[in-house]
Amino acid sequence: MYVWVKIVSALMLTSLILTFSSEASDRAFNLGSIATSQQVKGWDIDVRPDGVGAPIGSGTAFDGEEVFAEQCASCHGDFGEGVDRWPELVGGDGTLNTHDPLKTTGSYWPYASTIFDYIYRAMPFGASQSLSYDETYQIVAYLLFMNDIIDDDFVLSDQNIGLIKMPNQDGFLLPDPRPDVSNINGNPCMENCNVPVKIIGKAKDIDVTPED
Amino acid sequence: MKFSRRNLIKSFAALGSVGFSTSILAQDKPNPNNLPPNLPEWTPDLGAGVDENPYGSPSEFESNVIRRNVPWLTASPQSSVNFTPLQDLEGIVTPNGLCFERHHGGVAEINPTDYRLMINGLVDREMIFSLDDLKRFPQVNKFYFLECAANGGMEWKGAQLNGCQYTFGMVHNVQYTGVKLSDLLRETGLKPKAKWVLAEGSDTSGMTRSIPIEKILDDCLIAWAMNGEALRPEQGYPARLVVPGWEGNMWVKWIRRLEFGDKPYMTREETSKYTDLLTDGKARMFTWVMEAKSVVTSPSPEKPILHKGIQQLRGLAWSGKGKIKRVDVSLDGGKNWRTAQLHAPIMSKSLVRFTLPFEWSGEELLIQSRAIDETGYVQPYIQELQKIRGKNSIYHNNSIATWLVSKSGRVDNVRLG
Numbered sequence: 001m002y003v004w005v006k007i008v009s010a011l012m013l014t015s016l017i018l019t020f021s022s023e024a025s026d027r028a029f030n031l032g033s034i035a036t037s038q039q040v041k042g043w044d045i046d047v048r049p050d051g052v053g054a055p056i057g058s059g060t061a062f063d064g065e066e067v068f069a070e071q072c073a074s075c076h077g078d079f080g081e082g083v084d085r086w087p088e089l090v091g092g093d094g095t096l097n098t099h100d101p102l103k104t105t106g107s108y109w110p111y112a113s114t115i116f117d118y119i120y121r122a123m124p125f126g127a128s129q130s131l132s133y134d135e136t137y138q139i140v141a142y143l144l145f146m147n148d149i150i151d152d153d154f155v156l157s158d159q160n161i162g163l164i165k166m167p168n169q170d171g172f173l174l175p176d177p178r179p180d181v182s183n184i185n186g187n188p189c190m191e192n193c194n195v196p197v198k199i200i201g202k203a204k205d206i207d208v209t210p211e212d
Numbered sequence: 213m214k215f216s217r218r219n220l221i222k223s224f225a226a227l228g229s230v231g232f233s234t235s236i237l238a239q240d241k242p243n244p245n246n247l248p249p250n251l252p253e254w255t256p257d258l259g260a261g262v263d264e265n266p267y268g269s270p271s272e273f274e275s276n277v278i279r280r281n282v283p284w285l286t287a288s289p290q291s292s293v294n295f296t297p298l299q300d301l302e303g304i305v306t307p308n309g310l311c312f313e314r315h316h317g318g319v320a321e322i323n324p325t326d327y328r329l330m331i332n333g334l335v336d337r338e339m340i341f342s343l344d345d346l347k348r349f350p351q352v353n354k355f356y357f358l359e360c361a362a363n364g365g366m367e368w369k370g371a372q373l374n375g376c377q378y379t380f381g382m383v384h385n386v387q388y389t390g391v392k393l394s395d396l397l398r399e400t401g402l403k404p405k406a407k408w409v410l411a412e413g414s415d416t417s418g419m420t421r422s423i424p425i426e427k428i429l430d431d432c433l434i435a436w437a438m439n440g441e442a443l444r445p446e447q448g449y450p451a452r453l454v455v456p457g458w459e460g461n462m463w464v465k466w467i468r469r470l471e472f473g474d475k476p477y478m479t480r481e482e483t484s485k486y487t488d489l490l491t492d493g494k495a496r497m498f499t500w501v502m503e504a505k506s507v508v509t510s511p512s513p514e515k516p517i518l519h520k521g522i523q524q525l526r527g528l529a530w531s532g533k534g535k536i537k538r539v540d541v542s543l544d545g546g547k548n549w550r551t552a553q554l555h556a557p558i559m560s561k562s563l564v565r566f567t568l569p570f571e572w573s574g575e576e577l578l579i580q581s582r583a584i585d586e587t588g589y590v591q592p593y594i595q596e597l598q599k600i601r602g603k604n605s606i607y608h609n610n611s612i613a614t615w616l617v618s619k620s621g622r623v624d625n626v627r628l629g
Contacts, residue, residue, distance in 0.1 A: 026336070026401060027337075027398070027399050028395070028398035028399055029348070029349060029395075029398070029399055030399075031341065031345045031348050031349060031399055032339045032340060032341040032342075032345045032399055032400075033339065033340050033341075034337055034338065034339055034340075035330055035331075035332060035338040035339055035340045039330070039340065040330065040332045040338055043330055043332075043412075043468065043469055044332055044469075044471065045418075046410055046412070046420060046471065046477055046479075048473070048475065048477055048478070049475075049478050050475070075287075084287060085286065085287035086287045087287075096489060096493035096494075096495075097491060097492050097493030099603075099604075101489055101493075101604055103484060103489070105484075108483075108484055108495075109480075109483060109484050110478065110483050111478050111483065113478070114478055114479060114480055114483050114484070117420075117477075117479065117480070118479070118480035121417075121418035121420070122317065122416065122417045122418050125288075125290075125291070125317070126290075126317070126416065128317065128417070129418075171495060172494070172495050172496070172497040173490075173494050173495065173496050174496075174497055174498060176496060176498060176499045176500065176501070177496070178501070178503060178608075179503065179589055180601070181590075181592040181596045181597070181600070182596070183589075183590040183592065183596075184587070184588050184589050184590065185588050185590075186537065186538075186584050186588035186589075186590065187588075188540070188549075188582065188584070188590045189549075190540070190548070190549045190550075191547075191548050191549075192547060192548065193546055193547050193548070193549070195545065195546040195547060195593070195628075196595075196628050196629050197544070197545035197546065197547060197578060197628055198628060198629060199578075199626045199627070199628060200370075200627050200628065200629035201370040201371045201626065201627040201629075202371055202374075202616070202624055202625070202626045202627075203371040203372055203373055203374035203513075203625040203626070204374045204624050206370070206372050208282075208284065208372060208373065209282075209374040209375060210281075210282055210283065210378075212276070212280075
């Protein structure tokens with residue numbers, strides 16, 4: 001059997017070399033090297049809204065509470081309420097159309113996949129890509145639970161993260177409608193234009209400019 | 213030791229915080245003994261020899277020309293922004309050390325020999341390129357502005373920050389050297405289903421943005437040099453993505469990977485950030501292009517008028533949709549306008565310098581500038597944007613600013629209404 005494996009792999013290797021050398025002739029400059037599937041796997045960490053790319057793993061909010069307390073709460077608070085100027089992660093329902101919108105994972109983020117993708121690649125701040133896949137699913141589940149999107153025993157996994165419907169999924173408009181102002185004919189008013197010239201605010205009165 | 217201003221500044225600097233800045237010492241304390249008919253203090257002595265400062269740095273009397281940040285804006289300096297001192301710059305080239313910085317996890321330190329760019333997904337060949345590989349591709353050298361979508365973001369609700377640097381300084385303009393992505397893709401091939409690219413950084417934030425394939429093939433670059441030298445670490449050394457005319461967040465620094473796919477990836481940056489919230493609670497998404505904009509850099513809050521008589525007003529204009537066609541300037545809050553002189557070179561998606569001479573006899577002025585680009589688009593007033601988008605958009609404020617010149621020559625950022 002060992003011999004057969006060797007023969008088969010030798011054949012595969014030969015065919016790979018053949019494939020590559022024939023493809024090399026299509027290449028314009030013959031620069032760079034072919035990436036192995038292992039190399040790609042190590043760096044290809046993104047997760048798409050439909051769940052494509054989600055790594056095998058799972059977690060519940062129940063388990064996520066402790067992980068969140070250890071890994072996230074020092075900046076985001078035990079319940080995602082935010083510490084100092086670090087982002088709030090929970091709440092904000094019904095605020096997006098007010099003067100003081102609160103954009104959180106619950107009120108604003110359109111896809112659960114994005115929460116997973118971002119936490120795995122960039123969090124905890126200063127120790128990115130240190131969480132396990134299961135820990136990441138647990139933290140995402142905890143955030144979804146705190147935002148009343150799933151129950152605390154819901155098992156979030158690679159199988160269902162693409163199926164979670166977020167409250168603001170339909171809150172985004174495409175395509176870009178700009179230019180959205182009227183003056184696009186290159187001929188603005190030059191003389192005696194009817195514009196308001198009353199000073200209604202001065203930055204120096206707000207007094208938030210750093211002193212040098 | 214001979215007593216001189218030069219030594220005085222050095223000794224104060226050695227003392228550390230002495231309560232007043234070197235700029236006051238350097239610029240505001242004239243010494244009449246240096247003026248005609250006297251012999252200036254720098255004339256008799258030998259100066260520094262070659263190699264005393266092998267890389268070179270600005271004069272110590274220019275120590276106030278630096279990037280500055282607004283500490284209260286962000287939770288940490290590693291995930292923050294600072295601003296280009298536009299008010300102190302001439303021409304259209306931003307010196308590398310003054311290009312504003314925006315990081316999401318601090319500056320990655322990358323040994324260029326360990327640098328790799330991976331291209332994977334819907335390509336014929338998934339490939340890896342070293343920096344040396346990239347430099348062997350056909351090269352392009354192009355000037356482009358890079359503007360953060362949040363430039364002027366603090367001004368949506370009113371005049372907030374009293375400075376040209378703080379209200380317009382999230383833009384810079386350098387000459388990039390790099391390889392066109394369309395050339396790189398001749399090496400990997402591209403599958404017909406590839407419609408989107410995920411660009412990914414190798415910094416701790418793993419910055420990611422989705423970019424449509426049309427833009428990638430049109431004019432995007434992987435750049436390794438700016439203004440003739442290697443990229444600065446804070447600008448993505450050793451290689452970054454260049455996305456001409458589009459918001460700075462997409463210009464992924466320290467780029468490690470381009471993945472080709474059939475759908476957008478909906479990353480954190482393009483969903484929870486860099487989307488424009490409207491009054492009804494809906495938000496615009498994928499608003500990439502930076503529309504035409506201009507600013508008067510002098511006079512400005514940092515550049516008061518010091519003398520009556522002839523003034524040389526100067527400023528910068530740019531458009532993500534092509535060339536700037538014209539810039540108008542008003543001194544009376546927008547009632548009457550005159551057309552400024554544009555200075556060559558006038559390049560597509562690059563800053564353009566404009567100037568306008570005027571006489572000042574000590575009266576109040578309300579200075580504005582408005583850019584018109586080659587598509588005919590006219591830089592709008594904030595009220596026009598607010599009417600359509602409300603006041604919570606944060607991003608893409610390209611409106612006309614107003615500088616109030618007081619009778620004393622002092623200049624302030626004000627809002628008219």
